[in-house]
Amino acid sequence: MFKLRLIAVHEYKRHVLRKRFIWALLSVPALLALMVGITALAVRMERDYRPVGYVDHSGMLADPVMPPKGEGAVEIHAFPGEAEAQKALQAGEIQCYYVLPADYVQTSKVELVYLKPPNSNATSHFWDFMQMNWLANQPPEVARRVAAMSDDDIIVQTPDGRREFAAEPTLGDLLPVIAGIAFMTLLGFSGGYLVQVVSEEKENRTMEVLITSASAGEFIGGKVVGLVCVILTQALAWLAFAGAAIVVARRLLQTPFLETVRVDGGVVLMMLAVFVPAFVMYSALMTALGATVAEPQEAQQIAGLFILPNVVPLWMMMTFIQNPNGPIAVALSLFPLTSPVSLTIRATFGIVPAWQAAVAAALLVLSAWGAVWLAGRAFRLGMLRYGKRVGLAELFGRAKPAAGGHYA
C-alpha cells in the first residue's frame, strides 16, 4: 500500500505540475470568462437606455401606474401631443414613442413611432407598464398572477414531479448533460495523458526500473488512483470556475437561463456512482493500452478510439429526448463504455429508473475490476516488448505473464 500511495502521489504531482495541465485547467475559466464577457458587452452595446414616450388619446393612462425599475428599465415619458413627442424623438431625447388612439381600449391597437427600431429592453419595459395599467383596477392577487404569466410559462413535469422542463430551459435543467460532456472532456485530457506516460515509460525503460522496485499491482493501482485524483482535481476546479462564472454572469446578464441552478440530489448520487468506476475503468484501459502498443504516438491515436463510445449517446440525443426510456436509451445506459453520458442525457430529459442506474453502476464496477485485471496482464506481457505491440489474442489468451503470476 505504501508504494501504491507513493506511485499515486508521484503520478498526481507529475501531472498537475505540468504546464499542459495548468493550461488545460485555465482554458475552461478563460473560455467561460470570454463567453460571459463578450455576451455582457454585446448586451450592453445593444441596449438603449433612453426614455420611451407615449401619447394617450384614449384616456386610459390619465393616472398611470409606473412599473418598478429593474435591470434594463427605461423611463417612460407622457407627451400631451404627437408634435411634442416627435420633437423629442428628433432631438434624440427618446428612442421611440407610442400613440394610443381614442379607441385603444376597444381595439388594443397602438402606433409605434421611431427613427431607429427601439431596443428590446425598452419595448419590453413599456409593455410591462401597459400591463400594469390594464390590471390597475383588478384585485392585487389577480393582478400579480396575470402579470407573472407569459407565453413561455409551459412546464413539462414528470408524473412524480421530480423533474420538470420549461419551454425555455434553465442552466439547472441542463446540468446533467453538461456534467456528461464535462466527463467526456476530462477523459479526453487525462486519459490521453496517462496513455502517453505509460508508453513513454515503456519506451525509455523507466518501467524496467519501476517493476524491480514495486509489484505490477502497486504500479497499475498507483497510476489509476493518481489519475482519478487528477481528474477529480480538474473537475473540482472547473466546478469552482463554473460556479464563479454563473455568479458573475447572473449579475451582468440578468438572464432567466441562469436564474435556477437547482440540482436533484438523486441525479448527483447517480452521477457519482457511475463516474467514479467509469474513471477507474478508463484509466486502467489507458494503462493497458500504453503498455501494449509499440510507440507513444500510436498510443495517442488509439486512445481517441476509447473516448469515441462516449460520443455515441450525444449523436443519439434526439432519440433520447423523444423516448428517454426506449430500448436504445436503456441499452446504451447499461453498456459500460456509453453508460455515463447516456445516463446524464436521460436524467436531463426524464427520470432514470433507480434499478437501471444501480445496474449500470454495478456493471461499471465490474468493468473497472476487469479493466484493472486486463491492465495488469497487458503490463506484464507488453512492458518489455520494445518496439512491438501485444496482440489481442495474446492478451486474452493463455500466454504466461512475465512476473508475479497472480494474473495467470
Place this chain on the structure above:
Amino acid sequence: MHTVEISHISKAFGRTQAVADVSFHVERGEIFGLLGPNGAGKTTTIRIMLDIFKPDAGEVTVLGGPMTEEKKNRIGYMPEERGLYQDIALERCLMYLATLKGLPPAEAHRRLGQWLERFDLTAHRTKKVKELSKGMQQKAQIIAAVIHEPELLIVDEPFAALDPVNTQMVKDLMRELRDRGTAIIMSTHQMHQVEELCDRILLINKGRDVLYGSLDDVRRQHSGHAVVVRAVGDLPPLEGVVSASRHNSEVRLNLADGVPPQDVLKALVQAGCALEKFEIAVPSLDEIFIRVVGKGGE
C-alpha cells in the same frame, strides 16, 4: 549461501530461444562479469533473475530464496538504457526512486545530498533530467541503483557514456561496494573493464554458458604455450622455439610441446641477452572472447 544461484534456466519468446541453458552463482562481496555478444541472452538472464520474466525451466534463487516483493528493496538495478523520468527535476526523480526502494523520505534526502555531492551533480539537482548530459544521466542512474545500499547490485554497461574521470569514479565505487560485501553483477562489452574489476565471469553465447570461472583460471585455460620477450638488440636463435612474431618492441615466442618457459629464459641469459621483459603469454579477455564466441559461431 550464494547471493544469486541460477540453475539451468531457459526461456523462449515464441520461436526464439533467448536463453537455452545457463547456470552460475554469485557470491557476496564479488564482482561478477556477465559477458556475451549482442543477443546472447544476457539481458533476458538478468530479467529472469529479477523476476521480470518467469523462466520456462530451471531454478532461480536470489538472496536465499525465490524473489519476493520485500527483496526488491535489497536489490539495485541499472538497466543499459537510461530508465529515468526525463521531464522532471533530477532531485525529484531520484527521491522518488529512492523512496520506492523503501527508504524513508528524510533518509533518502540525506543520502541523496551526499551522492549528488560525490558525483558532482549538486549544481544540477533542480534541472530536468533531459537537460543533463548523457554522462550525468548515467551517474544519476548509478545513484538510483545504489542509494538504498543494496545487497545485490546488477549493472548493465555501467561505463557506456562516462569520461575517464567518471569511469574511474564508478570503478572506485564498485570496488568500495564489493569490499562492503555487496554482490555485483556487471554486464558489459568493455573487456578491459572486466579484466580490471571482475573476480569471476560467465560468458554466454547463443543462450548457453560457454565460459565460467575466475578470471585467472579462464585466462590460464586459454593461454597458449608461449612467452613474451622484450630485449635490447636482436634475440639469438633458441632451441625449442617453434615460431616467433614481433609486436612493436616485443617478440612472442611460441614454444614446442614439452619445452618449459624456464629453459628459454635460461638460454637467453646464458646468451648474454639484455632482457627488459620476460613473461608467460596469456591472452587478453578480448582475445578469449573472440576465440570462444567465434568458434561457437562457426
